[in-house]
Amino acid sequence: xxxxxxxxxxxxxxxxxxxxxxxxxxxxxxxxxxxxxxxxxxxxxxxxxxxxxxxxxxxxxxxxxxxxxxxxxxxxxxxxxxxxxxxxxxxxxxxxxxxxxxxxxxxxxxxxxxxxxxxxxxxxxxxxxxxxxxxxxxxxxxxxxxxxxxxxxxxxxxxxxxxxxxxxxxxxxxxxxxxxxxxxxxxxxxxxxxxxxxxxxxxxxxxxxxxxxxxxxxxxxxxxxxxxxxxxxxxxxxxxxxxxxxxxxxxxxxxxxxxxxxxxxxxxxxxxxxxxxxxxxxxxxxxxxxxxxxxxxxxxxxxxxxxxxxxxxxxxxxxxxxxxxxxxx
Amino acid sequence: xxxxxxxxxxxxxxxxxxxxxxxxxxxxxxxxxxxxxxxxxxxxxxxxxxxxxxxxxxxxxxxxxxxxxxxxxxxxxxxxxxxxxxxxxxxxxxxxxxxxxxxxxxxxxxxxxxxxxxxxxxxxxxxxxxxxxxxxxxxxxxxxxxxxxxxxxxxxxxxxxxxxxxxxxxxxxxxxxxxxxxxxxxxxxxxxxxxxxxxxxxxxxxxxxxxxxxxxxxxxxxxxxxxxxxxxxxxxxxxxxxxxxxxxxxxxxxxxxxxxxxxxxxxxxxxxxxxxxxxxxxxxxxxxxxxxxxxxxxxxxxxxxxxxxxxxx
Numbered sequence: 001x002x003x004x005x006x007x008x009x010x011x012x013x014x015x016x017x018x019x020x021x022x023x024x025x026x027x028x029x030x031x032x033x034x035x036x037x038x039x040x041x042x043x044x045x046x047x048x049x050x051x052x053x054x055x056x057x058x059x060x061x062x063x064x065x066x067x068x069x070x071x072x073x074x075x076x077x078x079x080x081x082x083x084x085x086x087x088x089x090x091x092x093x094x095x096x097x098x099x100x101x102x103x104x105x106x107x108x109x110x111x112x113x114x115x116x117x118x119x120x121x122x123x124x125x126x127x128x129x130x131x132x133x134x135x136x137x138x139x140x141x142x143x144x145x146x147x148x149x150x151x152x153x154x155x156x157x158x159x160x161x162x163x164x165x166x167x168x169x170x171x172x173x174x175x176x177x178x179x180x181x182x183x184x185x186x187x188x189x190x191x192x193x194x195x196x197x198x199x200x201x202x203x204x205x206x207x208x209x210x211x212x213x214x215x216x217x218x219x220x221x222x223x224x225x226x227x228x229x230x231x232x233x234x235x236x237x238x239x240x241x242x243x244x245x246x247x248x249x250x251x252x253x254x255x256x257x258x259x260x261x262x263x264x265x266x267x268x269x270x271x272x273x274x275x276x277x278x279x280x281x282x283x284x285x286x287x288x289x290x291x292x293x294x295x296x297x298x299x300x301x302x303x304x305x306x307x308x309x310x311x312x313x314x315x316x317x318x319x320x321x322x323x324x325x326x327x328x329x
Numbered sequence: 330x331x332x333x334x335x336x337x338x339x340x341x342x343x344x345x346x347x348x349x350x351x352x353x354x355x356x357x358x359x360x361x362x363x364x365x366x367x368x369x370x371x372x373x374x375x376x377x378x379x380x381x382x383x384x385x386x387x388x389x390x391x392x393x394x395x396x397x398x399x400x401x402x403x404x405x406x407x408x409x410x411x412x413x414x415x416x417x418x419x420x421x422x423x424x425x426x427x428x429x430x431x432x433x434x435x436x437x438x439x440x441x442x443x444x445x446x447x448x449x450x451x452x453x454x455x456x457x458x459x460x461x462x463x464x465x466x467x468x469x470x471x472x473x474x475x476x477x478x479x480x481x482x483x484x485x486x487x488x489x490x491x492x493x494x495x496x497x498x499x500x501x502x503x504x505x506x507x508x509x510x511x512x513x514x515x516x517x518x519x520x521x522x523x524x525x526x527x528x529x530x531x532x533x534x535x536x537x538x539x540x541x542x543x544x545x546x547x548x549x550x551x552x553x554x555x556x557x558x559x560x561x562x563x564x565x566x567x568x569x570x571x572x573x574x575x576x577x578x579x580x581x582x583x584x585x586x587x588x589x590x591x592x593x594x595x596x597x598x599x600x601x602x603x604x605x606x607x608x609x610x611x612x613x614x615x616x617x618x619x620x621x622x623x624x625x626x627x628x629x630x631x632x633x634x635x636x637x638x639x640x641x642x
Binding site: 038164167168171172173174175176179180181183184256260263264267268269270283287290291294297301304305308309311312313 | 469
């Protein structure tokens with residue numbers, strides 16, 4: 001190769017080790033995720049709300065169900081901000097705190113019609129809403145993955161029957177299933193979670209089944225089948241890890257849907273029963289006093305909207321980072 | 330194609346039958362009975378149950394119900410409007426609900442399409458960013474929160490629209506609920522159209538069309554939009570379903586005499602016939618929507634038929 005007309009190009013630029021890994025490493029995922037500004041901001045908001053959900057109920061001396069009949073419907077008043085003329089406890093120019101004779105008390109988000117501190121109720125409500133969402137997403141994941149793996153792997157008659165069952169369940173709108181189930185099981189945290197778990201796993205199982213159908217023909221599965229590996233080992237140790245990233249994305253995407261469903265149920269009166277609070281029930285309570293005390297509606301509604309947007313942003317960011325092939329619907 | 334349609338219709342009918350059976354089963358499990366007036370003695374309750382056939386076994390009840398249903402008789406209401414036939418109770422309510430739902434859907438999809446096209450043509454520009462942010466917010470915030478916001482600002486503060494639904498002025502009082510419900514389909518359509526359109530507009534046949542000197546408008550509408558619409562059809566079923574759930578709450582917020590509000594009321598007061606009929610209507614609507622969209626998709630894109638009708642799943 002002494003000919004001056006030719007030079008060795010080399011392959012150092014193209015064949016870098018990491019550029020061909022089929023499953024993105026966690027580090028790579030993190031880098032892609034962090035490049036997405038919306039997702040990072042969303043994550044930040046979610047973390048802030050999670051912090052308030054965990055620590056908030058103990059941040060002041062009032063309990064979420066502590067009724068004070070002499071502190072009804074006080075507007076929000078936050079120390080520091082009150083000097084700026086907002087959140088200063090006045091309504092239509094009248095200082096309600098002075099009127100009720102509690103000049104030295106601060107209710108950051110005001111109080112409701114029973115004199116309960118709305119800040120504590122808001123934090124408690126966020127906690128309940130997040131618990132409902134996360135637990136039902138986890139249940140969806142477990143049911144959907146198991147169902148999808150079995151249906152896709154066995155194929156044939158089993159798959160046919162399982163798919164017809166799915167079509168029937170899917171034919172009933174979730175509005176109908178969830179509201180009937182909640183009534184059957186009597187409204188409460190558990191029954192809301194169970195009702196959503198029963199109706200929500202279809203999408204996940206379809207995703208898993210489609211991928212299982214494709215994967216079960218691949219060589220490494222054939223090999224372990226020939227070696228006589230137990231079926232559960234094949235399903236969960238050899239097929240499932242390949243689906244992990246899409247499953248995580250799908251589960252993350254179902255969280256805002258679950259929060260919405262919970263708030264819907266609370267709004268129509270099938271949600272979390274009275275002394276407890278959820279974001280949905282706070283909005284519903286606020287709606288009843290909307291015309292007189294708008295802050296009772298505005299505060300939970302605004303935070304609810306922020307939470308939903310943030311969760312969607314995080315879900316989108318995760319999808320772009322983990323599973324770029326999954327189509328946006 | 331005909332065979333494919335017939336199989337799908339057969340499946341749909343079977344699904345509806347199974348749904349009715351499941352509904353009866355769930356109602357058996359529901360706490361309480363339709364006759365929970367404390368003044369009624371046990372004998373009186375028994376007589377009432379006999380009168381409405383509630384003492385019969387479940388299979389018998391289902392058979393009688395299906396038989397009556399096929400002749401258009403959905404039974405009578407037990408306690409919301411006692412002894413009033415459910416069918417005539419629902420007729421006007423159903424019309425109101427469907428009208429508002431369709432208004433919202435049509436407005437949402439059309440505005441969403443326009444927004445999506447504008448956004449795709451100004452890819453990465455100022456308008457695109459604005460539309461993307463709007464559609465992110467619009468598709469995230471549930472319609473009842475939007476409805477509450479609209480109600481507060483436009484109806485209460487500004488007083489432009491009536492606070493509650495008035496059936497004497499059906500148009501003016503349905504503007505706010507329609508808009509509130511339209512936000513979510515609009516945002517979803519805009520987002521989807523934008524992504525599809527960007528993909529289509531960067532494809533080679535668009536380049537070819539442009540090189541051939543076809544006018545820009547024609548390229549966008551005939552070559553670009555047409556190919557964008559095909560995948561868009563698959564998103565219609567979930568959108569319509571979302572409207573169904575959304576309208577239930579919106580009807581409550583604006584006190585619209587529709588089916589959503591009645592459904593919740595019937596569930597809470599154990600009015601079985603209304604619950605079953607509405608659940609049946611909801612399911613049937615959903616199944617028909619999915620069926621129509623799948624068949625439509627099969628007609629537009631013949632590849633779907635060959636792969637066994639798994640459109641958009």
